[in-house]
Amino acid sequence: EAGVVQSPRYKIIEKKQPVAFWCNPISGHNTLYWYLQNLGQGPELLIRYENEEAVDDSQLPKDRFSAERLKGVDSTLKIQPAELGDSAVYLCASSPPRLAGGTGELFFGEGSRLTVL
Amino acid sequence: AQSVTQPDIHITVSEGASLELRCNYSYGATPYLFWYVQSPGQGLQLLLKYFSGDTLVQGIKGFEAEFKRSQSSFNLRKPSVHWSDAAEYFCAVAPYGNKLVFGAGTILRVKS
Numbered sequence: 001e002a003g004v005v006q007s008p009r010y011k012i013i014e015k016k017q018p019v020a021f022w023c024n025p026i027s028g029h030n031t032l033y034w035y036l037q038n039l040g041q042g043p044e045l046l047i048r049y050e051n052e053e054a055v056d057d058s059q060l061p062k063d064r065f066s067a068e069r070l071k072g073v074d075s076t077l078k079i080q081p082a083e084l085g086d087s088a089v090y091l092c093a094s095s096p097p098r099l100a101g102g103t104g105e106l107f108f109g110e111g112s113r114l115t116v117l
Numbered sequence: 118a119q120s121v122t123q124p125d126i127h128i129t130v131s132e133g134a135s136l137e138l139r140c141n142y143s144y145g146a147t148p149y150l151f152w153y154v155q156s157p158g159q160g161l162q163l164l165l166k167y168f169s170g171d172t173l174v175q176g177i178k179g180f181e182a183e184f185k186r187s188q189s190s191f192n193l194r195k196p197s198v199h200w201s202d203a204a205e206y207f208c209a210v211a212p213y214g215n216k217l218v219f220g221a222g223t224i225l226r227v228k229s
Contacts, residue, residue, distance in 0.1 A: 004160070033217075042121075042207050042219030043161070056216060091160065105151070106217055108160035 002026065004109035006092050012115045018080035021112045025073070025094030032069060033106065034077050035091040043091055049075065079114075087116045119144050121210050123220035130198050131228050138193040138223050140208030148212040150191040152182055155222075156204045164206075167191065178202070203227045 005024040013019050025032050030051050035043035046065070048056040051072040060067065064083070069075040079086055090113075093106040122141045130136050142148065149168050153161040165176025172184040182193045191208060208220040 040126075040221070042209075042221050044219070045216060048216065093161075105163055105166060106161075108153075108162075110158070110160040 004092055004094055004107055006090075006109035006112050008112055009110065010113050010115075012117065013082055014117050015084055016081040018078065019082050019114060020079075021077045021090050021092075021114075023075045023077070023092030023109060025075075025092070026096075026107055029094035029096050029107070030072065031095045031097070032075050033093040033095075034067060034075070035093060037089040037091055037111070039088070046077070046090075082114070082116045084116050087114055089113045119212065119218075121208055121218055121220040123206075123208055123223050125223045126221070127224045127226065129226040129228060132200050133197050136193075136195045136198045136202070136225070138206050138208075138225070140191045140193065140220060142189050142191070142208075142210045144189075144210060144212045146212070147184075147186060148210040150182075150184060151209040151211070151217070152176065152180070152191075152193045153207045153209060153219075154178075154204050155207065161207065164193070198225075198227055200227045200229060 007022050032049040034046040036046050037043045047060045047067050049069045052069055067077045089111040091111045093108045095106050120143050124139055151166045152164040154164050155161045164180050165174050165182055167174050167184045175181050180195050184191050205222045205224050207222045209217050211217050
């Protein structure tokens with residue numbers, strides 16, 4: 001079974017430039033998450049999707065961050081414009097429906113490491 | 118405030134020695150509890166989880182964790198550490214549905 005796939009793995013940009021990250025979840029997983037992981041800290045939830053619907057985006061800085069999951073499968077997280085403080089690892093995760101045996105476990109991708117210069 | 122606390126930022130143990138990583142949470146009801154491991158440059162991998170039932174749970178790679186309701190703790194243990202266990206370990210709780218809240222992590226160093 002293929003895991004959660006993220007790209008790019010690494011991205012270096014100058015401040016004020018835009019950047020986008022892509023995530024393809026595990027097949028059949030209807031819940032998709034984007035987490036932000038700063039150096040030396042645990043991941044923090046940015047946004048959670050149930051199918052195409054963003055059900056929890058309270059921690060997403062909406063002035064510069066946006067996300068979409070148009071067909072309820074893969075997702076894109078965008079930052080425009082990027083700031084120095086956005087340098088971090090952006091993790092995507094997915095989980096199966098509870099009715100299908102999901103138990104709250106999240107499956108993570110390897111992350112996209114962003115460096116803003 | 119609701120939180121997950123991992124009080125040890127770094128821990129160093131000798132190879133072959135036992136290991137215990139601490140985790141405390143502050144939520145009203147017993148949440149789902151997890152331990153994840155993250156090797157450098159990698160994503161998070163689930164070690165074990167607790168939902169209900171037996172409070173001692175076994176996980177992969179020889180790890181186990183014990184849920185203690187009275188102490189709101191879910192400490193991770195391993196009887197004999199291997200050099201390959203060096204990584205960062207995250208305790209996480211899911212108090213509300215599928216939302217997972219992580220602790221700050223504990224970095225494990227293994228000395229030979």
